[in-house]
Amino acid sequence: MKELLSGNEAMALGAYHAGVVVATAYPGTPSTEILENLAHQDGIYVEWSTNEKVALEVAMGAAYGGVRALASMKHVGLNVAADPFFAVSTTGIIGGLVVISCDDPGEHSSQGEQDNRHFAKFAKVPMLEPTDSQEAYDLMDWLFKISEEFDTPVLLRSTTRISHCKTVVDVGRERKADLKQPAFTRSPSKYVMVPSNARPRRNVMEERIIKLRSYVESFPMNEMVLGDRKLGIVSSGVAYQYAREVFKNASFLKLVTTYPIPVSLVQRFAKEVERVIVVEELDPYLEDALHELGIPATGKDFIPIIGELTPEIVEQGAIKAGLLPAPKPVHKPAMAAQLPARRPQLCAGCPHVGTEYVLRQLCFQNASSPGPLKKGEVVVTSDIGCYTLGVYPPLSALDTCACMGASIGQAIGLQKAGIPNKVVAVLGDSTFVHSGITGLVDAVYNQGNITVIILDNGTTAMTGHQGHPGTGISAKRTKATAVKLEKLVEGLGVKNVNVVNAFDLKAIESTLKRCLETEGPSVIISRGPCPLNAKSTGKPFKVEADQCTGCYTCLDIGCPAISLSDDRAVIDASVCLGTACGICAQVCPQEAISEIGK
Ligand SMILES: Cc1ncc(C[n+]2csc(CCOP(=O)(O)OP(=O)(O)O)c2C)c(N)n1
Incomplete structure (x- = not known):
């Protein structure tokens, strides 16, 4: 079949x-x-x-x-x-x-x-x-x-x-x-x-x-294909497909067993051809292995070591290296209109937006350019998840992102180094369970004077809404035992544990201000469902055109449902989560945003 x-x-x-x-x-x-x-x-x-x-x-x-x-x-x-x-x-x-x-x-x-x-x-x-x-x-x-x-x-x-x-x-x-x-x-x-x-x-x-x-x-999937003996190409993985496409007549050795490699087979192949090149993505892994065997193979001198290959990249490299003739110039039709460049951004109704907006206001004090921190500003160490998109404008609310779970350790390190600024660590619920827990235990044990914000949207959103121990949903989508994050955090020894509604800006702000003033580790769990995973959506909002002064404050949350028309904000009702979110209404100084029909 x-x-x-x-x-x-x-x-x-x-x-x-x-x-x-x-x-x-x-x-x-x-x-x-x-x-x-x-x-x-x-x-x-x-x-x-x-x-x-x-x-x-x-x-x-x-x-x-x-x-x-x-x-x-x-x-x-x-x-x-x-x-x-x-x-x-x-x-x-x-x-x-x-x-x-x-x-x-x-x-x-x-x-x-x-x-x-x-x-x-x-x-x-x-x-x-x-x-x-x-x-x-x-x-x-x-x-x-x-x-x-x-x-x-x-x-x-x-x-x-x-x-x-x-x-x-x-x-x-x-x-x-x-x-x-x-x-x-x-x-x-x-x-x-x-x-x-x-x-x-x-x-x-x-x-x-x-x-x-x-x-x-003698592994049967390794394969020698003998064509023109002038050029022999050793390759594996997807790079093999690209090489076959680009070098139409050459000889090939496809390796499926790449550790250990079949040494005698490689040596036999090298004897069959006049020149050996290796076509491989990323490091010269096979090329180095061939050099160890005394085979003078080349490859990385004309195929990039960084990034993904395509047949075009392999072809261009081969032309530069003189392995393929330069193509005759052909008249290419004008390109179709380019799509405008667009950054990845948080969704309309994303529960991370409110917390990151508050972080921006409170920790960055609206400083716009990179450089030494001013007195009173706060460092925000971050982790990996949807919330990392908060690094982009207009939120621009994060200072670090290295590897999963690192935000808490980094925060402790910055604080222990003695920088004059307070430090907040931000990470998602899945990331916290993955590798944030041990960092938080370190903060408790070593009296880290930091605030940790767990952005709990009840799912592993970035990779497509998989369950994790905090969600109570198994890999087969059946009910599982849920680990309660606030109980877990308390159990680790954190005394200052706070749970806030991720769509309530005032609550987030006052809780964060209080936590920053207290000694020892504090935790804020900012909770709200991922809109792509939530069962119910809210009633959409609208902007009262005659009340909108065009101050653009609502644009600072980076909501994809909000745009400008004639210098006034407008909300796309088909995208807006409205009453299930309401962050734009909370930031509008003119109180010009409200539910449609009210
Ligand atoms: C070591 C490692 N494993 C897996 C990933 C893929 N990954 C990136 S973020 C993430 C988790 C995101 O979930 P969460 O922390 O809950 O944040 P959300 O996306 O829901 O906001 C995963 C699994 C990774 N980058 N690194």
């Missing part, structure tokens, strides 16, 4: 057919749809885990219990899960364990760009990379087999284009019927990594890689 599947859909179906029993993930683009697709399947356990470290630990436990397990995450998620990733490489498993890392070259929706192929080599974990959805589907079966045969976790590395592009997949398999029965075999020398047990496991790891080196030599 043939289906049109994205790489992520194909990985999910491939894992299901391969008999995965436990699947875990923390959402993150471009990986999220893997677990979302597995959640539809019957007979398997799926969970949105608290974070990627927990996701891998749960999958690792399941694999210790003898069943096939999968943990998927975005590239930076593997940084969070790095500790168990290295640990499970040391202990090995019993049931197959597959870790999927979806990298995001070009940072379409990430805080950083990194090439996670290095993780495989670093942790001594075998890695395979599909070049399309068919291979993504087929590989899942291989990955679990390799994992079990070699007693090792296996890394499947994907990238945005592999994960999100749809290609035709021959879905040839059905779910395995002969699943292993879950059982744990006691074996402290394998599972209890005290130094005396961990040292012998290091030998096991090295022996495993030697065995894998010879295994990958």
Whole structure:
């Protein structure tokens, strides 16, 4: 049967057919749809885990219990899960364990760009990379087999284009019927990594890689395609597809096993061709591996090391390097009218807007340019989520954003460094549970004189409304036990805990002012539903044209429902959340905004 599947859909179906029993993930683009697709399947356990470290630990436990397990995450998620990733490489498993890392070259929706192929080599974990959805589907079966045969976790590395592009997949398999029965075999020398047990496991790891080196030599998905022998191209992942498109007649070596690489196969290929080049996205990972073998390959001298590749970028690089003739100039028709540039922005009715507006007023004192802080201004350390869009004008209310959970630690650090300004940390509810909790414990333990604002919209909005422990909704969208954030915060030892309505500007302002005046850590939970997730919407607002003086204060909240017509504010009723939000009415000095029909 043939289906049109994205790489992520194909990985999910491939894992299901391969008999995965436990699947875990923390959402993150471009990986999220893997677990979302597995959640539809019957007979398997799926969970949105608290974070990627927990996701891998749960999958690792399941694999210790003898069943096939999968943990998927975005590239930076593997940084969070790095500790168990290295640990499970040391202990090995019993049931197959597959870790999927979806990298995001070009940072379409990430805080950083990194090439996670290095993780495989670093942790001594075998890695395979599909070049399309068919291979993504087929590989899942291989990955679990390799994992079990070699007693090792296996890394499947994907990238945005592999994960999100749809290609035709021959879905040839059905779910395995002969699943292993879950059982744990006691074996402290394998599972209890005290130094005396961990040292012998290091030998096991090295022996495993030697065995894998010879295994990958005959792995059927690595493929040598001999064309014109003048140019031989080594490639993997989506870059292989681009290379095939650009170099029509060259010879190719497609590598699916990219750690370890099949050394003899690569050497044979290099002998078949006059010149070897490597076409790969991000780092010169394969190129360096070829150099180590003494093969004088090139690639990164004409293919960028930064950002996502396209066939056009590969082609331009090849032309510059003299590998392809320059194209004859063709007359291109004039471009169609360009769309106006538009920043990403918070939605109409977003509960984050009010808090960020107050932060702007109170902490930045409307200072507009970067530079040293004035007396009385407050530093706002931020985290990652929809609320990070508050960095853009007109809100411009944030000072930092590094990695998930960092806002609280950064705030403590700034305060302990002794800067003369107060510090506020801002993070979302999903981010708080992911990795904010430990920072807050640090603030309690070490008497951090900071205020933490948890923007609780009851969901993981940025990645598409996944549940998290605070929401009481499971990955299968059934009811789960909800962790109450205010109780959790109190339980951690915070004495000054406040819950405010995220749409009540006065309450947010007075609570924040009070918190900034008190000693020790304080927490404000600013609560309001995400409008894209909320069940009911409000009655829209309008601007009374004769009352509007054109002062533009309402534009300062950056609501996409508000625009100008003849220098006066107007509200688009089809977008406005009105009574469910009401922030524009609260900021209007003329009281010119009210519910339609009133
Ligand atoms: C380590 C890591 N994992 C996952 C992500 C993807 N991601 C970015 S923000 C975010 C959570 C957003 O949820 P929340 O904190 O509740 O804020 P909201 O978007 O709902 O405002 C996630 C999962 C990431 N950037 N880094």
